[in-house]
Amino acid sequence: MKPLVYLDHAATSWPKPPEVMLAMQKAMDEAAANPGRGSHQMAVKASRVLFESRRVLSRLFQVHNPNDVVFTHNTTEALNLAIKGLLHEGDYVVATMVEHNSVRRPLEFLKRTLGIRVEYIPVDSQGNVDMQKLRSALSRRPKLVVCTHSSNLLGSILPIAEIGEMAHEQGAIFLVDAAQSAGRLEIDVNAMHVDLLAFPGHKGLLGPQGTGGLYISPSVDLEPFLHGGTGSQSEEIEQPAVRPDRYEAGTPNTIGIAGLKAGVTKVFELxxxxxxxxxxxxxxxxxxxxxxxxxxxxxxxxxxxxxxxxxxxxxxxxxxxxxxxxxxxxxxxxxxxxxxxxxxxxxxxxxxxxxxxxxxxxxxxxxxxxxxxxxxxxxxxxx
Missing domain, CATH: 3.90.1150.10 (Aspartate Aminotransferase, domain 1)
Structure with a gap:
C-alpha cells in the first residue's frame, strides 16, 4: 500500500488538527454527562461545552445571539430542518441547478406530498447563476429561496449577498447551504441577508463527522424536526418555544461538538x-x-x-x-x-x-x- 494522498476534502476534511482530538478526549473524560439534564458538575461542564461552541460559531458567522445556532448531525439534517420546518402546502420555492440532493430531495418530497412548487434556476458551464431568470422567478414572490454558497461539483462561488438582498426585496426567506464554504469563505449572515444557514462541522470547520448546525434568524420560526426530551419545560406536552431547546430534542453529540469548537478555533487561528x-x-x-x-x-x-x-x-x-x-x-x-x-x-x-x-x-x-x-x-x- 502506497502512502495516502488525501484529496477528498469536499466530502470530509482529513487529517483533523491534533487540537480537535485532544478536545474530544478531554470532553469524554470530563464532560460526558447529559447537558441540561442535571445540575451535577459533569452535566454543567457538558452544558458549557455546548454554549462555548455556539459562541465561537456565532463569532464565525457574525450571529448576534448564540442561541440562534442549533446543533445537528450534519448539513443534511440542518437543511431538512429548515426546509420541512418552514414550508406548507402550495408554497413556491426558488433554488438553483447546483444544489446538492440534501436540498433537492426534501424539496421534491414536499412537492409530491404537499404540492409545493419548485423552480430551479439554470447555471452556465462555469456554475454562474442566470441572474435574469432568477430575478424573473423572484418577481413571483417565493416563500423561500435556497442557494448553495459553493458548488460541490464545480467549485463555483455564488453571489450570496446579492441573491440574499434580491430575495429580501421580494419578501422571501433566504436559506444558504454552506457545506463547501463554512471555514473557507467569510460569512456574515446579517450583511449577506441570510435567514437560515446550514453548515457541516466535518469539512471546512475541521471538526469530526456527526456534527453540524443551522443558524435560524430571530425573525424565522420553524416547526421542530424532532420532538422529545430537552431538559427544559418537561411538564409541557409541546416542544419548548425557547431556543435552542426547541430544535435539539434528545441527547446531543457533546463529544463531537467539543471537537467542532476546537476545529473552529483552529480556523480562526489560520x-x-x-x-x-x-x-x-x-x-x-x-x-x-x-x-x-x-x-x-x-x-x-x-x-x-x-x-x-x-x-x-x-x-x-x-x-x-x-x-x-x-x-x-x-x-x-x-x-x-x-x-x-x-x-x-x-x-x-x-x-x-x-x-x-x-x-x-x-x-x-x-x-x-x-x-x-x-x-x-x-x-x-x-x-
Whole structure:
C-alpha cells in the first residue's frame, strides 16, 4: 500500500488538527454527562461545552445571539430542518441547478406530498447563476429561496449577498447551504441577508463527522424536526418555544461538538482568508497540470477565477470511476468519482451520463501532493 494522498476534502476534511482530538478526549473524560439534564458538575461542564461552541460559531458567522445556532448531525439534517420546518402546502420555492440532493430531495418530497412548487434556476458551464431568470422567478414572490454558497461539483462561488438582498426585496426567506464554504469563505449572515444557514462541522470547520448546525434568524420560526426530551419545560406536552431547546430534542453529540469548537478555533487561528488562498492556489496548480491532457475537460470556473478547493474533470477516453479506482489502488491517491449527489449540476455541464472525477484540497494539502496527482492522471490518461 502506497502512502495516502488525501484529496477528498469536499466530502470530509482529513487529517483533523491534533487540537480537535485532544478536545474530544478531554470532553469524554470530563464532560460526558447529559447537558441540561442535571445540575451535577459533569452535566454543567457538558452544558458549557455546548454554549462555548455556539459562541465561537456565532463569532464565525457574525450571529448576534448564540442561541440562534442549533446543533445537528450534519448539513443534511440542518437543511431538512429548515426546509420541512418552514414550508406548507402550495408554497413556491426558488433554488438553483447546483444544489446538492440534501436540498433537492426534501424539496421534491414536499412537492409530491404537499404540492409545493419548485423552480430551479439554470447555471452556465462555469456554475454562474442566470441572474435574469432568477430575478424573473423572484418577481413571483417565493416563500423561500435556497442557494448553495459553493458548488460541490464545480467549485463555483455564488453571489450570496446579492441573491440574499434580491430575495429580501421580494419578501422571501433566504436559506444558504454552506457545506463547501463554512471555514473557507467569510460569512456574515446579517450583511449577506441570510435567514437560515446550514453548515457541516466535518469539512471546512475541521471538526469530526456527526456534527453540524443551522443558524435560524430571530425573525424565522420553524416547526421542530424532532420532538422529545430537552431538559427544559418537561411538564409541557409541546416542544419548548425557547431556543435552542426547541430544535435539539434528545441527547446531543457533546463529544463531537467539543471537537467542532476546537476545529473552529483552529480556523480562526489560520483565518478563512489564508485557508481560501492556499486551497485556491492548489486548484490553479492542478488545472495548470492537467489542462493539456488529450480528451480531458476541467469543469467549473476558468483558471484565475474564484473557486473553492475543488477541481472536477472528465475524460472522453477513460471512465471517471476507472480513473478514481486507479488513482487509489495504483497511486494511493484518494479522490471521488460519480454524481456527487448533484445531478442537476451534472445536467448543466453535460456530464450526467459520465459523472466526474473530483479532486478537492484542504489546508494541509501540499504542492508536492498535487504534483503526485498531476503525474498520476497523466499516466492513467496516457498523456
Amino acid at each position: 483565518t478563512s482568508q489564508r485557508i481560501y488562498q492556499h486551497e485556491w492556489s492548489l486548484t490553479q496548480q492542478i488545472m495548470d497540470g492537467i489542462e493539456d491532457i488529450p480528451g480531458l475537460r476541467i469543469l467549473g470556473p476558468d483558471k484565475g477565477e474564484p473557486r473553492t478547493g475543488i477541481v472536477s474533470f472528465v475524460s472522453t477516453e477513460i471512465d471517471s470511476s476507472r480513473i478514481a479506482f486507479q488513482l487509489d489502488r495504483e497511486y494511493g491517491i484518494a479522490v471521488r468519482a460519480g454524481m456527487h449527489c448533484t445531478p442537476l449540476a451534472h445536467e448543466a455541464v453535460d456530464t450526467l451520463q459520465t459523472g466526474a472525477v473530483r479532486a478537492s484540497v484542504g489546508i494541509d494539502t501540499t504542492a508536492e501532493e498535487v504534483e503526485l496527482l498531476i503525474s498520476a492522471v497523466k499516466n492513467i490518461c496516457g498523456a
